Every structure is written in structure tokens, then in C-alpha cells.
Amino acid sequence: MPKKKSQFTDADDALLEELGVEVEVKKAAQYTKEEERVIAGFEEIQRFAEEHGRSPQHGEDKDIFERLYAVRLDRLNELGSCHELLQPMDRQGLLNAGADSASDHEVEMDDDALLEALGVEAQSGSVEELKYVRPSKEIRAAEEVAQRERCEDFDQYKELFDQVKEDLKAGTRQMIRCDNKTDVKIGDLLVLKGQTAYIANGGEKFRDQNGKTDRRLRVIFSNATESNMLQRSFQKRLWEDDTARRITTPSDLGPMFTDQVVEEDRASGTIYVLRSQSESSFIKEHRELIHKIGFTNGSVEKRIADAANEPTYLLADVEVVKTYKLYNLNANKLENLFHKLFACAKLDIEMKDRFGKPYKPREWFLVPLEAIMEAVELLKDGTLSDYVYDPKQAKLAKYNGR
16 A cells, blocks of 8 residues: 655655656645634544543533533534534544534634633633633622612611601501512612611613613611612512511501502401490590590400490490501501500599499590591601690690600
């Protein structure tokens, strides 16, 4: 079998020529620059396979070079022209024999393009000099989490946080658990990781890379810090925090003042206002002013059924003059709020029960019905804390702070 010319010396050539033997000169294969680049890239994959005994695999837990080779091998398998070019040298069977062919102009085997898809960029022309670039998911996560910093104008918000604390104690505000349907709006009060958060204002709305609306929020926290978080990020953190809560506003107590109740509303009980039918001279004289404000989880009618035999009802029948069905509220706290408001007008009377024992009834007040109804309206619009009851004028008066 004739040998390649490159394996013989000049003397060997002369001898063969005298013997009449022609030396076969096999031309070296000619490749385009594009093909040379494809072959060089495939040879890198082959070296990897030789070192590791397997083809390169995808996965974030894999070395960045292996991920690069895996992407490159996928592209080679997709392109028919590359298949034809590389098949003769594929001694390890790395190419997929059943790969679909693609047009030659799709051969874009540039390493930079492949690295970009992996979140990596090349520092120079060599693929071996790499600089780590955070994946887009990681970049978005960092963008979402804004560092808290000291709130320089916290004095403007301190009174609000103090008032919210008092309202929660009084029962005029409630804390409702957040879920994946919880929305966030300017002016909202929420609890995140144990800190009360107030959404003070927001920036211009924009669409993120997924086409969803978002914006920056200025969030003031009760520990005198603030953050400019993305709205969608803040919502996500609420959903992920099992202890996150939305703090209602007094106007959220709507079902208490209406007969329209939705399925999600949770009954809390009933606050009732009663008027005594006692024949006591004092009570008869002030019947239109003396009212009992009470609470029951059950039926008001059942509660007062035996009123004539119970000292708490002044040992007499009573008239139900007003009731308020409560939903989503701590009714006991709300009842106590009214008792505190009208404490200065509490009825001071001692009676004897049916066994002759002295008894001082509670929850009765020298307050006209109009004042009680006005208190309900003020509670509804969130301004009840601005008022006190003036027993001399028998009406509510604006609190002057003294």
C-alpha cells in the first residue's frame, strides 16, 4: 500500500522512482474558517468526554465549561451540515444520528453567544478566560430586595403607628392573615416579619421583563427604618411570611353597619342597646337617657328572655332599641371601647336581687341614643378616637388634647 509522501526521505523517493512506483500524494483536507471553528469546538467536547467518560450534561450544579459543551453539542446535533462534517471524526458516538437537519446559515457556533445564554461572558477571545455574570434570575432577586435604611422623617409617621397600636387594642382595627391574593396599595398598613409597615407612596408604574406592571414603593417600618421595595417583591414577601398580616382600617368594618354580608365574612356576634322598662321612679324619670350597651354571641332575644329576674337588667323587662351585627371583628374589644367612651356617664345605682343581696348593675349609661348612634358613625369613618363624651351636654365633643 503506497505511503504518504511526508513519510519518505528524498532518497526513498528517488529509489521508488527508479522502480517505477508512483508516490501517492494525498491532499490535505481543505476547510473553511467556519468549519475549522466547528471542528475545534467539537474536539473540545471530545476531550471532555475522554476525561470524564461521558458526554457533557446540562444543569446548574455542573461546571460552567461542561454546561457550555452541553449547549454546544445540542447545537451541533441540530445542524445537518455540522453532522456531515463531524460524523467521520465522531469516534465516541457523541453526535445524535437522528438529528434533524437545519439550514447552513443557522451555524452560529460563537462561544460568546453560548456563554451569554449561560450567564457567562468571555473576557477575551479565549473561552478559557471567563468572568462570572449573575444569571438574570439572580439579578432580578437582588433588584427586588432593597436594603432598609434609617427613615429621616420618621417623626411624621410615629403618630400613625402609635394610633394603629391603640386602635388594635380597642378593636377598631383588626389584623387579617395575608394570602396570595393580598394586594398592596398606597396607604396600606401591614405586618411583615413582626414589623408594622406603612406604604407611604409609590413611584411611576412600569412593565417588567415579563410584561407585568410594577413600581417602587416607599415602605416605612415601625422601627424607624424604610425601604424602596418593588411592589411585586413586597407582595411576594407577604405571601411567603406565615406571620404576615394586613391591618384593617376602621372603614373596613363595613359589614357591621350594613345588612349586606358576603360569603367570606365571619360573624363575631351582636352588640345591642337596651332601654329598661323598670317602674323605678329614677328610671322612669330618665328612661330616654338610660341605656345598656352589651354584647352576645347568640340571640339577643334569648339573652334578655328572663330580664325581669336578672339584676343585670335591673330586674325588669327591657326594650331592644338598636342592634349591630358584627363581622370580622373582636366584638368584646369593641364593646369595651364603647364602655370606655361613656365611662364618665356610667349609671351609679345599687339594687337588690331577688334574694335581697345588694347589686350594682354594669353596662348601663346615662347617654341618649343619639350619642350612641353618633359614636357608631364616628367609628365607621375612623375618627372616634378624636372624640370624648361630654356628660354635661349629653353629647360627643371633639377632644382638645387637654
